Amino acid sequence: MIAVTRKIIHVDMDAFFASVEQRDNPSLRGRPVAVGHAAARGVVAAASYEARQFGVRSALPSVTALRRCPDLVFVPPRFEVYRDVSRQVHEVFSRYTDLIQPLSLDEAYLDVTVNKRRIETAWLTAKEIRAAILAETGLTASAGISYNKFLAKLASDHRKPNGQFAVTPDMGAAWVETIPVSRFHGVGPVTAQKMKRLGIETGADLRAKSMEFLQAHFGSSAEWYHAIARGEDERPVNPNRVRKSSGSETTFDxxxxxxxxxxxxxxxxxxxxxxxxEARQTFGRTVTVKVKYGDFQQITRSRSQPGPLATSEALNRLALDLIRSVLPTPKGIRLVGVTVSNFSELQTEPESELPMFAQAAA
Known part of the structure; x- marks a missing residue:
């Protein structure tokens, strides 16, 4: 049997939240925009490309963002609008393939090895998808095209904004060697710093390390790092990925x-x-309350019930019991969060459908 080379596209909307705000409010176009709150404890949820030129990025404290860009315009988030646009974008995806794996409101993997429109190449498929998104939403998207998910996601960032880039099978392994490991999906800031201390700063550095070395320093993640350093990723595009939890958190002012x-x-x-x-009729058995103190110490408290929490009153009661277990507090609390997990019914919403968004409490 001849192995079929998969055709994977990773589509990523450009500065999604901020771009929606600029689309809907012409006075914001061309200006540095941050979606979030300018309060002392506010956090940037998204930044326009004009703001990014000043070093403003998502998750940056609002006060720091304003210090970097005094002309920054803050716009409160409108998640219902972003979800509506996301649904439009995903409807475009569905015209080309049923193998769609959402990662968040603004990005997804598509397996177009066999596409509904019988377009000959993944490159042309991505181009047509991006054109349809622009025509129907007024927003631009970037795309990465490759033979696996890891490379497609890495490639989608290569020609941003409003571009696309392909990594072919004959160039994948060599191309990965040129990329900083800090850009690798699955290598967070803490791991990137650890790798740097170990002399690993590029894909080539990572590839040079033996499996034994990687296991000694990274444990169960060693096989993943060993594979991606060679441009290998066998994960399929999974349209039925089950969400494991739903949570929300807020930072007080x-x-x-x-x-x-x-x-x-x-x-x-x-x-x-x-x-x-309630909207998805998906109910969990476990509630977790997260607390972050003013000194940034963080704790969690969790409790599971025999059956799913089927009313808001039950969720509220359990959340209050958990927070009361740490009250009275010995020091000031800057953030609280609530998460429900251990869902009783399988469902397939993308994991970041409702991104945890830290904002200043009113």
Whole structure:
């Protein structure tokens, strides 16, 4: 049997949240825009390309973002609008393939090895998809095309914004060697720093390390790092990936010590999570409350029930029990979060359908 080379496209919307805001408000076009809140404890959820020129990025504290770019315009997030646009984009995807694996509202893998429109190449398929997205949403997208998911995702960032790049089977392994490991999907900032201390800064450096070396320093992740350093990734595009949890968190505009204020914050986050669960009729057995103190120490408290939490009152009651287990607090609390997991019904929403967005509490 002859092995079929897969054709994988990773589509990534360009500065998605910020681009939607610039599309809907012409006065924001060409200006540095951050989606988020300018409050002292606010966090940037997304930044336009004009803002990125000043070093403004998602997850950056708002005060730091304003320091880097004094002309930065903050726009409050409109998640319902972003979801609606995301649905439009995914409808475009569905015209070309049923093998779609969403990663978040603004990106997805598509397996177009056999595409519905019988377009000859993945390159032309990606080009047509991007053109359709632009025509129907007014927004641009970038695409990476390759024979596996790892390389396709890496490639989609190579010609941003509004571009596409292909990594073919004959160039994959050599191309990976030229890329900094800090850009590798699955290598976070902490791991990248650890690799740097071990003399690993590029794909070539990673490839030069033996499996024994990688196992000694990275444990169960060794096989993954060994494979991607050679441009190898056998993971299929999985349209039925099951979401494992849903959560929401908020950063207060000041450190809180008053129990009633902290509990109110927890209840707001529980309400956010409940709306997601109710809308999808997906209910979990486990509730986790996250607490981050003013000194950035972080703790969690979890509890599981015999059956799924089927009412908002049950979720609220359990979330309050968990937060009360750390009250009164010995020090100020800057952030709280609530997560529900151990779902009773399988469902296939993308894992980042409702991204945890740290924002200043009103």
């Amino acid at each position: 000041r450190d809180l010590t008053e129990p009633s204020e902290i509990e109110a914050g927890v209840l707001r986050m529980a309400d956010d999570v409940w709306r997601w669960c």
